[in-house]
Amino acid sequence: MIDVDDVSVELGGSTILSDVSLSVEAGQFLALVGPNGAGKTTLLRTINGLLSPTGGRVRIDGSEIDALSAKRTGRLVATVPQETTLSFDFPVEDVVTMGRTPHRSRFSTASTDDQTAVEVAMERTDTTRFAERLVGELSGGERQRVLLARALAQETPALLLDEPTASLDINHQVATLSLARELAEDGKAVVAAIHDLELAARFCDSVALLSEGSLLATGSPSEVLEAGRLERAFDVRTAVTTNPVTGTRAVTPLSDVPPGERRVHVLGHGERTARVVGRLADAGIEVTVGVLPAGDVATATARSIASEFVTAPPFEEISTERRRAVSELIERADATVLAGPLEGVNAAVAAESDVLVALEGTEPPAGTPTVETTGLLDALRELPTTQPTTRP
Amino acid sequence: MLLSRTLAWSAGLTALLVAVVLASATVGPADIGVREVALSILNGLALPSFGTGGIRWVRPFAFDVSGTAETIVRTIRLPRILLGAIVGFALATAGTVMQGFFRNPMADPSIIGVSTGAAVGAVAFIILPLTIPFGLPLAAFCGALVAGFGVYLIATTDGRTPVATLLLAGVAVQTFLGAVISYMLLHAGDSLERAVYWLMGHLHASTWGRVRIALPLVVVLFVVLLAYARDLNVLLLGEDDAQTLGIEVERTKRILLAGSSVITAAAVAVSGVIGFVGLIVPHMMRLVVGPDHRILLPTSALAGAVFLVATDTVARMGPSELPVGIVTAALGAPFFLYLLRRQEVHAL
Incomplete structure (x- = not known):
């Protein structure tokens, strides 16, 4: 026509x-x-x-x-x-x-x-x-x-x-x-x-x-x-x-800040985790996530903006291989943020982190500093870097 | 619906025009009543009759009216009143078209320099020692067309005439021609008074000859412009929209511009520059009948005729006659300001 x-x-x-x-x-x-x-x-x-x-x-x-x-x-x-x-x-x-x-x-x-x-x-x-x-x-x-x-x-x-x-x-x-x-x-x-x-x-x-x-x-x-x-x-x-409601493409522009400087690993799943991942990436922080249940909301977010992430099929034993991958991510990160319910393997790997920050409302191991979601970026900026940032 | 509204309004305004013409014809130094006026006019009517010997003109009426009264009405008052009606009709038509065309409530018939051009032609003719029959209106008419066409050419590039450029070119050319007029007046000598009087706009020099020249021109151009009334409506949407709706925008603009400029030139040539008729009459009628040009154009034209006949009557009522341009401006400007304060002058 x-x-x-x-x-x-x-x-x-x-x-x-x-x-x-x-x-x-x-x-x-x-x-x-x-x-x-x-x-x-x-x-x-x-x-x-x-x-x-x-x-x-x-x-x-x-x-x-x-x-x-x-x-x-x-x-x-x-x-x-x-x-x-x-x-x-x-x-x-x-x-x-x-x-x-x-x-x-x-x-x-x-x-x-x-x-x-x-x-x-x-x-x-x-x-x-x-x-x-x-x-x-x-x-x-x-x-x-x-x-x-x-x-x-x-x-x-x-x-x-x-x-x-x-x-x-x-x-x-x-x-x-x-x-x-x-x-x-x-x-x-x-x-x-x-x-x-x-x-x-x-x-x-x-x-x-x-x-x-x-x-x-x-x-x-x-x-x-x-x-x-x-x-x-x-x-x-x-x-x-993919927009979960319409099943069509959803495009989210990210901020111009180049990734780098700091690297943070996020533990958790669900919407809140997705939001935290998005906000950290937007602030120019290199974000890794895992272990995430496959098909979780946060998985979609992680797939598009996280630099690395680990997923596992839900309701199954986590394989050693995946477990090791997450440990490595935590070790390479400057800090680990606890953004969601601490369940299964995530509870175990949380203990491996030298610098653990928990968000309000999660149930962190005793002695973990807790911050509001809004205060997260400030809290991360104040943390000492425990190890030189390794860039992949 | 629209057609019947248009016809009703036009019929009403025509009746009003007839009444104003009759009333106006009773005004003057000689005391002549409405009845004598009406009968004199009827006596003067000639109807064509188609017989074996071709067309003959028959005067069907022969009422008994005093000869002096009939002469005064038919040879002195009537040509002036009719010329006033024609000029008012033409100026209001041009004003309506220009306001729609420029989508600007301050547009009037002289906006692209036509009136100022006419004034240059007229003043030049007045101060030059020339005598040609109908030389003055002819000079004014030519001046108007040259100025209008000049502004159009200046504002046109690659076959397009942006309205804003046209407006600015019009202002600049008017200013320049104003300077030319001032210079000529400075050297006018004995003709100064005549020239200034012409510039003020008046119907003093009305004759049947001028009526016969102006009438057909004004009627034909009005019909042309009326045929474009719907295009004018669509142009109000903006030129791009009008083009996508099937209007050849540049061609239509040229026709509207030429039509309204020539109709203005015809009016100015026989009466000088009479301001405000073309500005406020369309605004008044827009308040009453709405913005649709199919009804606005004919009703504005008729209202313009009524308005100018009425104001010219006022102009000649006093002990010494005033140029009607002074009266229209003196009445028109305060009225316009009143409308403005009431926020009834609508953006187009």
């Missing part, structure tokens, strides 16, 4: 897009992701004909957009803009009716087709109930839906959305993207520039990752959203995990 073929765009002498090719079929929902200035909006503006590509071409339904009149383009592709200053006093219904502009001749009054399209669009976006209200009086979320209704009234095979969720509350973000998803399932080719990688992964069939005007990758969310590639595009370390 939408074919972007080797498209380059130059604006004011600088290259904004270079040789971007992608295609979106009817029924497909593609997310354009990438850092600010990567060229997402420029690509959308090239697809809907607002910009002419300096190289390559864009075709929708086989027609080259750059060669079409505004009217013909308006029948092929509808755009939900990022922000429109709809401060004027038009009723919602009139704004949605403006979506019919490409289908109407200058002097015609609204046909039954026009009326039906407007009604359906408003129904679909749940805007019928404020049809009579003035656009300027609506909230940001409501206004977004009105713009979506306007685009639907255009009855185009292709739909573009520029940051449809940028200014919305989470409930409206989900509602908007669910609707876009449904529209794709109904047979439209839908492209959305989306900031939020998790939302992109959750609602879209495919993801195109743009960086500095070039396409780094396209494919399914799980193929494209990969830590190394994201680091190249966004210039930040990320932890890519």
Whole structure:
């Protein structure tokens, strides 16, 4: 449906897009992701004909957009803009009716087709109930839906959305993207520039990752959203995990502090342990974890951000090999933090640590200093380093 | 729904215009009543009749009215009143279009330098020793078009005319032309009074000849602009949105700009620079009928006609006649400030 073929765009002498090719079929929902200035909006503006590509071409339904009149383009592709200053006093219904502009001749009054399209669009976006209200009086979320209704009234095979969720509350973000998803399932080719990688992964069939005007990758969310590639595009370390609720990719940016300096081993499992591991890694501390029961929440966290970790199948005897691995991690660490229930093998290995810090609420061996989770980083900074840090 | 509202409002305003015209025609040094005015006008009506010998013009009425009264009404008062209506109609039309086009409540018909250009042409003609029939309105009209087109060219690069650039170019050109006018006035000598009088805006020199020139131009351009009323609505969404909704934005902008500039030029050429009509009448009507240009444009135009006929009547009521531009500004500015204080001047 939408074919972007080797498209380059130059604006004011600088290259904004270079040789971007992608295609979106009817029924497909593609997310354009990438850092600010990567060229997402420029690509959308090239697809809907607002910009002419300096190289390559864009075709929708086989027609080259750059060669079409505004009217013909308006029948092929509808755009939900990022922000429109709809401060004027038009009723919602009139704004949605403006979506019919490409289908109407200058002097015609609204046909039954026009009326039906407007009604359906408003129904679909749940805007019928404020049809009579003035656009300027609506909230940001409501206004977004009105713009979506306007685009639907255009009855185009292709739909573009520029940051449809940028200014919305989470409930409206989900509602908007669910609707876009449904529209794709109904047979439209839908492209959305989306900031939020998790939302992109959750609602879209495919993801195109743009960086500095070039396409780094396209494919399914799980193929494209990969830590190394994201680091190249966004210039930040990320932890890519699986969201336990939606089963889709979850991307967590980490702080820029390089790992090193201190090394801490964390004992425990469960959510609290996961949080402690995350916070320590965020503060630039090299974190090791273990022994963790496989499939634990903390295991997912450890897999993405811990420098080393040891897992074991739950409810089984810990093998000697694993036991030795954990002992080694504890020995190499500057300190060991007790973050969760001290059970099984962890109780035994805790005793091996020279510097043990326990969090409030755990049941540490007698004589272990205890700190609040919030005070953990400070407590670790005050500890003497017992041995030179060994870097792997 | 919208169409019937538009027709109802237009009918009402037309009736009001007729009433104001009749009332205005009774005002003047000679004492002529409404009945005599009405009958004189009816006597002057000519209807076409299609017979064997082609079109003949038939005057169906021959009421008994005093000859002097009929002459005064038909040759002195009526051309002036009608020209006032045409000018008011044209200025309010242009003002409505410009405010929508620039999405700026302070836009008025002269915003891209058309009026100042007309003034340069008119003042130049007045101080030069030339006599050409209709030379003054012609010079003003040409000056207006040259200035408007010049501003458009200055603000256009690569076929695009950004609205903000147009606005700034308009301000700069107006300032420059203002300097030219001041310089010419300095050397105007005996023509100074005539030139200044023209600049104030007045309907003193109205003739049937001017009515016949201005009327068709204004009517045709109004129809063109009205045909673009829906495009103007869509343009309020912003140029990018309008383009994706199938409007050829740059072409539409050129048509709107040319249409409103020429209609303004036609008005200014026959009446001088009459301010505030094009600024406040659209605001008043927007408060009443809303922002949809399909109803706003015709109602503003008619209200502009009513407003200018009424203010010109006030201008000629006093012992010595005032230029109507003084009256419109004196009445219009306080009214505008009142609207502003009540926060009823809406951002577009």
